[in-house]
Amino acid sequence: MVRLLALDPVAIGDLLWTPLLIIILKVVAIFAIGLLVTMFMVWFERKAIAGMQNRIGPNKAGPWGLLQTLADGIKLFFKEDLLPDRADRFVFKLAPYLAFVPAFLVWSVIPLGGDFSDGKNGIVTWFGEQTRVQLADPPVGILLVLALSSIAVYGIMLAGWSSGSKYPLLGSVRASAQMVSYEAALGLSIATVLLLAGTLSTSGIVANQDGFANWHVVSTGVVPFIIFLLAATAELNRPPFDLVEAEQELVGGFNTEYSSIRFGLFFLAEFMNTVTMSGIIVTLFWGGPQGLFDIPVIPGAIEGTIWFIAKVLLFLYVYVWFRATLPRFRYDQLMDLGWKILIPMSLGWFMLMAALRLGRDQDWNQAVVAIVSAVVLIVCAGLISLAMKVSRANREREGATF
Amino acid sequence: MELGVFVIAAAMVIVGAVGVILRPNPVHAALSLVLTLFGVAVHFVALEAHFLAAVQVIVYAGAIVVLFLFVIMLLGVDRTEDITIEPFKVQRPMALVVGVGVIGLVTAAVSSSRDAIGRGNGLEIPTVTGDNDSNVRQIARSVFGDYVVAFELTSVLLVVAVVGTVMLTRRIKSGKGES
Numbered sequence: 001m002v003r004l005l006a007l008d009p010v011a012i013g014d015l016l017w018t019p020l021l022i023i024i025l026k027v028v029a030i031f032a033i034g035l036l037v038t039m040f041m042v043w044f045e046r047k048a049i050a051g052m053q054n055r056i057g058p059n060k061a062g063p064w065g066l067l068q069t070l071a072d073g074i075k076l077f078f079k080e081d082l083l084p085d086r087a088d089r090f091v092f093k094l095a096p097y098l099a100f101v102p103a104f105l106v107w108s109v110i111p112l113g114g115d116f117s118d119g120k121n122g123i124v125t126w127f128g129e130q131t132r133v134q135l136a137d138p139p140v141g142i143l144l145v146l147a148l149s150s151i152a153v154y155g156i157m158l159a160g161w162s163s164g165s166k167y168p169l170l171g172s173v174r175a176s177a178q179m180v181s182y183e184a185a186l187g188l189s190i191a192t193v194l195l196l197a198g199t200l201s202t203s204g205i206v207a208n209q210d211g212f213a214n215w216h217v218v219s220t221g222v223v224p225f226i227i228f229l230l231a232a233t234a235e236l237n238r239p240p241f242d243l244v245e246a247e248q249e250l251v252g253g254f255n256t257e258y259s260s261i262r263f264g265l266f267f268l269a270e271f272m273n274t275v276t277m278s279g280i281i282v283t284l285f286w287g288g289p290q291g292l293f294d295i296p297v298i299p300g301a302i303e304g305t306i307w308f309i310a311k312v313l314l315f316l317y318v319y320v321w322f323r324a325t326l327p328r329f330r331y332d333q334l335m336d337l338g339w340k341i342l343i344p345m346s347l348g349w350f351m352l353m354a355a356l357r358l359g360r361d362q363d364w365n366q367a368v369v370a371i372v373s374a375v376v377l378i379v380c381a382g383l384i385s386l387a388m389k390v391s392r393a394n395r396e397r398e399g400a401t402f
Numbered sequence: 403m404e405l406g407v408f409v410i411a412a413a414m415v416i417v418g419a420v421g422v423i424l425r426p427n428p429v430h431a432a433l434s435l436v437l438t439l440f441g442v443a444v445h446f447v448a449l450e451a452h453f454l455a456a457v458q459v460i461v462y463a464g465a466i467v468v469l470f471l472f473v474i475m476l477l478g479v480d481r482t483e484d485i486t487i488e489p490f491k492v493q494r495p496m497a498l499v500v501g502v503g504v505i506g507l508v509t510a511a512v513s514s515s516r517d518a519i520g521r522g523n524g525l526e527i528p529t530v531t532g533d534n535d536s537n538v539r540q541i542a543r544s545v546f547g548d549y550v551v552a553f554e555l556t557s558v559l560l561v562v563a564v565v566g567t568v569m570l571t572r573r574i575k576s577g578k579g580e581s
Contacts, residue, residue, distance in 0.1 A: 091433070143456035147463075150465065151463065151464070161475055173476065176471075180468055200538060
């Protein structure tokens with residue numbers, strides 16, 4: 001039971017006032033930062049897309065329209081809270097929280113900063129107490145993220161079902177099918193990272209990536225990163241995988257019947273998820289708070305946060321960029337990409353990395369190991385594509401039109 | 403504190419289990435099942451089996467019950483039913499007999515082996531070290547070491563089940579191809 005508290009080095013030992021205050025401060029600060037970041041993410045997305053589409057975007061509320069989201073939020077608060085007649089009342093009220101709470105909890109395991117240089121392991125000293133610049137560092141780390149993202153599926157699924165209306169149900173069935181399918185590819189590409197890091201804890205994964213050559217995007221050979229980025233985009237239901245809220249077909253998707261603050265919670269969760277997923281990508285593949293070079297003058301602990309923010313901003317921009325550039329996938333294309341390309345590819349790459357790792361540990365000839373694994377992978381890929389060809393031929397024989 | 407966690411988690415498990423049986427709406431019953439699974443996950447965390455807790459949530463709550471809900475929603479059986487009507491008459495007395503029997507057996511087993519639980523009983527009890535990943539390591543050792551044959555056979559069984567299901571549901575209509 002005592003070890004449950006060891007999520008943060010500050011909580012080890014007797015529980016005194018200073019550590020308790022530090023923890024409370026961290027909880028409040030991370031909650032507030034999460035909300036603020038989400039607020040500015042909405043503004044950033046609208047502004048950046050406006051720029052790409054030759055519009056001005058929000059520019060009335062506050063300087064450069066910065067307070068636009070706040071204004072929208074206040075408006076949502078004062079709207080009437082509708083409860084559809086055919087809705088399942090309890091589930092209808094529960095669903096927004098199931099979407100919103102996991103989005104926030106993920107935020108608590110991401111290392112937001114800290115000094116990872118010279119094996120310092122990201123521990124910083126505040127008021128004479130050692131702690132991390134992350135709310136919790138549980139032993140299961142990255143698995144917690146997967147668990148929470150599987151809880152978030154419930155929010156969307158139940159929201160659509162409990163509305164008691166057709167379009168939300170269609171939207172939510174699409175959404176959950178998509179999220180469950182891409183979770184497999186997501187998990188398998190994380191497994192490749194864990195193979196190298198040798199630990200599940202998020203701070204351990206960051207500590208493993210000292211120096212650019214050890215950043216997992218390089219040391220796992222880019223492929224898992226690309227798979228993760230695609231799968232994460234699908235998991236977030238963001239364009240080009242936003243079939244969930246395809247307005248032309250589904251009105252507004254799973255949240256059509258929601259209004260007022262409940263809709264606000266879904267909206268917040270969606271953008272919060274975008275920010276946290278960028279944080280996860282940075283943590284897993286791009287070294288988290290680890291920098292490429294020392295920034296002069298600024299002390300190490302703050303430097304980590306600066307690097308982290310810079311990298312997260314890059315990925316937030318990538319997401320906005322995707323949305324402005326890429327047209328939406330068709331549903332069968334989405335499922336084909338997930339099941340027939342991403343999952344076999346991530347599995348194959350995982351096996352390749354495992355074989356190379358084993359070869360290195362057993363002192364086998366690296367070249368032979370690489371060639372043999374490559375041949376095996378090519379044979380497997382050939383078999384899979386043959387199987388797909390056969391099944392397509394069978395479908396056509398049965399008279400299917402797709 | 404340990405007792406408090408146990409009581410809360412046990413209450414979650416029991417309330418969820420009762421809900422699965424008594425809720426007339428299948429979706430509510432499935433959600434009660436999620437509550438039970440979460441209670442079990444809390445028990446795992448309290449026993450310092452963090453990995454099992456995470457896997458419990460990811461696999462059972464995240465995949466299996468989502469699949470249940472999916473089937474319920476797609477088949478359109480998500481309407482409230484009158485659970486007092488029983489189409490299969492022997493079911494309830496049988497369930498009662500089996501339930502009482504299982505409770506009796508478990509109680510007898512626990513009371514007769516009072517000392518053996520938690521002490522040397524042939525199974526190695528893993529020690530918790532300062533290492534954060536000791537959990538994962540010990541599970542991996544036993545799954546991929548001592549019990550690797552059983553593990554692989556289970557995976558073969560699962561594949562057979564999946565392939566069998568696909569074969570049963572997708573009959574190729576003979577004769578249509580030639581025409």
